[in-house]
Amino acid sequence: MTYRVLISDPLSEDGIYPLREADNLEVDIITDLTPEELVKTIVDYDALLVRSQTKVTEEVIAAGKKLKIIGRAGVGVDNIDLKAATEHGVIVVNAPDGNTNSAAEHTIAMLTALARKIPQAYYALKNKKWDRKTYVGVELKGKTLGVIGLGRIGREVALRAKGQRMNVIAYDPFLTDEKAEHIGVTKGTVEEVVQAADFITIHTPLLKETKNLINQKMFDKMKPGVQLINVARGGIINEDDLYDAIVAGKVAGAALDVFEVEPAVDNKLLELPEVIATPHLGASTVEAQESVAIDVSHDVVRLFNGQPVKNPVNMPAVPKDIMKKIEPYFYLAEKLGRFLTNLTDEVIKEIKISYSGELHNVEVAPITRNTVKGLLKPHYGERINDVNAAYLAEQQGIVINEHKTSHPKDFTNLIKVEIKTDTETKAIAGTLLKGFGPRIVQVEEYRVDLVPEGHLIYIHHKDQPGAIGRVGTELAKKGINIATMQVGRKDIGGAAIMLLSVDEEVTDEELQVLLDLKDIYKVSAVEL
Ligand SMILES: NC(=O)C1=CN([C@@H]2O[C@H](COP(=O)(O)OP(=O)(O)OC[C@H]3O[C@@H](n4cnc5c(N)ncnc54)[C@H](O)[C@@H]3O)[C@@H](O)[C@H]2O)C=CC1
Numbered sequence: 001m002t003y004r005v006l007i008s009d010p011l012s013e014d015g016i017y018p019l020r021e022a023d024n025l026e027v028d029i030i031t032d033l034t035p036e037e038l039v040k041t042i043v044d045y046d047a048l049l050v051r052s053q054t055k056v057t058e059e060v061i062a063a064g065k066k067l068k069i070i071g072r073a074g075v076g077v078d079n080i081d082l083k084a085a086t087e088h089g090v091i092v093v094n095a096p097d098g099n100t101n102s103a104a105e106h107t108i109a110m111l112t113a114l115a116r117k118i119p120q121a122y123y124a125l126k127n128k129k130w131d132r133k134t135y136v137g138v139e140l141k142g143k144t145l146g147v148i149g150l151g152r153i154g155r156e157v158a159l160r161a162k163g164q165r166m167n168v169i170a171y172d173p174f175l176t177d178e179k180a181e182h183i184g185v186t187k188g189t190v191e192e193v194v195q196a197a198d199f200i201t202i203h204t205p206l207l208k209e210t211k212n213l214i215n216q217k218m219f220d221k222m223k224p225g226v227q228l229i230n231v232a233r234g235g236i237i238n239e240d241d242l243y244d245a246i247v248a249g250k251v252a253g254a255a256l257d258v259f260e261v262e263p264a265v266d267n268k269l270l271e272l273p274e275v276i277a278t279p280h281l282g283a284s285t286v287e288a289q290e291s292v293a294i295d296v297s298h299d300v301v302r303l304f305n306g307q308p309v310k311n312p313v314n315m316p317a318v319p320k321d322i323m324k325k326i327e328p329y330f331y332l333a334e335k336l337g338r339f340l341t342n343l344t345d346e347v348i349k350e351i352k353i354s355y356s357g358e359l360h361n362v363e364v365a366p367i368t369r370n371t372v373k374g375l376l377k378p379h380y381g382e383r384i385n386d387v388n389a390a391y392l393a394e395q396q397g398i399v400i401n402e403h404k405t406s407h408p409k410d411f412t413n414l415i416k417v418e419i420k421t422d423t424e425t426k427a428i429a430g431t432l433l434k435g436f437g438p439r440i441v442q443v444e445e446y447r448v449d450l451v452p453e454g455h456l457i458y459i460h461h462k463d464q465p466g467a468i469g470r471v472g473t474e475l476a477k478k479g480i481n482i483a484t485m486q487v488g489r490k491d492i493g494g495a496a497i498m499l500l501s502v503d504e505e506v507t508d509e510e511l512q513v514l515l516d517l518k519d520i521y522k523v524s525a526v527e528l
């Protein structure tokens with residue numbers, strides 16, 4: 001099978017070699033598409049690779065009926081509708097490490113240029129003005145840099161600023177005292193940071209919580225003459241409030257790489273002499289572009305080779321060593337879910353999954369996702385996958401509960417799945433037998449030993465002589481071959497089950513014939 005990859009923003013040709021080398025991928029580079037053109041074009045593609053220009057809206061994602069992965073060759077995914085991607089089962093990956101260094105270096109370049117008014121002086125000189133009075137700057141040494149967002153880039157900026165002999169104070173909700181000490185920064189609240197700083201640099205993602213984080217109220221708390229740098233995202237600093245603070249003389253300067261609306265050619269901030277700017281160049285180095293393109297390309301190749309991706313954004317990443325331990329359970333988990341679908345006709349309210357034995361101390365969320373996927377597949381078909389399984393369950397109001405216990409009675413590992421409706425609870429359990437593969441070992445309250453695959457007929461009957469024989473005879477009459485058979489009962493002469501695996505799918509009419517037999521209460525076909 002060949003998958004088609006659309007690259008809609010300029011990516012490094014040297015960085016996309018993993019895509020070019022893959023036998024199962026066909027790559028098209030079509031940049032500068034209008035939103036309408038993208039909606040039309042995406043229909044034919046299985047993967048979309050972008051930078052920050054392409055807006056991957058819900059409309060684009062919904063139009064991409066074949067779309068399985070969106071790769072962001074960079075960090076910020078605010079140009080991608082993550083909710084829509086998750087809902088449509090499209091995995092989003094990014095390249096979180098590839099441009100850290102370049103963005104940090106660009107921030108320091110902006111900081112230095114701002115302090116020494118280099119762009120303004122350059123512009124004057126190019127216009128034949130030799131002006132040594134207007135462009136007097138300030139030293140960085142001994143000044144305080146406030147860093148808001150001490151993630152990958154913020155940390156690198158802090159370390160470099162210390163090299164300039166600056167004091168660094170930082171705010172990040174995940175900054176611990178130990179980490180602050182290790183990096184050599186003072187930890188503060190966001191208010192403390194803006195109050196203490198001579199220069200403030202922003203390195204958070206653009207989120208609902210960070211939009212307009214730096215607003216009029218914050219400017220009021222800042223030192224007079226403060227200068228700001230934004231190489232993160234437009235909109236984190238409120239542009240109107242920044243404009244007013246500069247005009248009022250509170251803010252002495254701002255260095256902006258990013259803007260609320262890009263391209264930012266008509267932005268009023270650019271009219272102010274105190275504002276220096278670059279057109280979103282933080283990640284624009286040969287090295288960063290090659291690195292981010294390689295990272296997303298590898299993830300696309302991984303996905304289409306059935307391997308787990310390394311940098312998922314809309315699904316938790318699972319380390320390789322853990323994935324190795326849990327991946328063998330995915331098939332079993334999906335089959336347990338699939339089987340359970342047949343056990344109730346009522347609305348499922350809760351799925352409880354209990355993991356025991358070897359599974360009690362590993363990350364089981366991916367196994368849970370496979371169980372939920374199997375359970376909901378009859379309702380969603382191929383639309384459901386690892387990315388959206390939990391989301392779709394949540395949309396249906398189904399509560400998912402995971403439990404872990406260390407000691408299963410008879411198995412080294414056991415996955416027990418129970419579904420609860422308003423009136424009943426149905427259970428199934430399975431294990432992975434070393435050297436033999438997956439087995440279903442419990443269906444409802446019956447012990448079984450069943451390979452979870454193929455066509456099954458699941459029968460509830462009364463434990464009476466002749467019941468099993470009648471079923472066998474009837475199937476023989478129809479020319480249906482029984483490959484394996486499991487029986488289980490509660491008490492002699494009481495409720496019992498038969499689980500027959502047959503060589504072909506049975507029709508509703510054939511099931512009805514079985515249901516009409518004496519002592520047979522319920523018959524269903526289970527396709528695993
Ligand atoms: N101008 C450019 O070309 C580039 C811009 N960026 C932007 O920089 C951002 C940061 O990149 P990385 O450092 O790689 O990401 P990261 O994920 O390593 O770090 C972001 C940090 O922000 C923190 N944070 C989240 N909410 C916060 C809040 N309300 N206040 C303070 N901190 C908060 C997080 O805890 C995290 O530590 C990206 O999201 C992207 O938008 C990234 C690369 C290049």
Ligand SMILES: O=C(O)C(=O)COP(=O)(O)O
Nearest residue numbers: 051052053074075076283
């Ligand atoms: O990685 C990021 O978040 C960036 O902002 C870089 O954007 P770009 O890929 O240069 O359009």
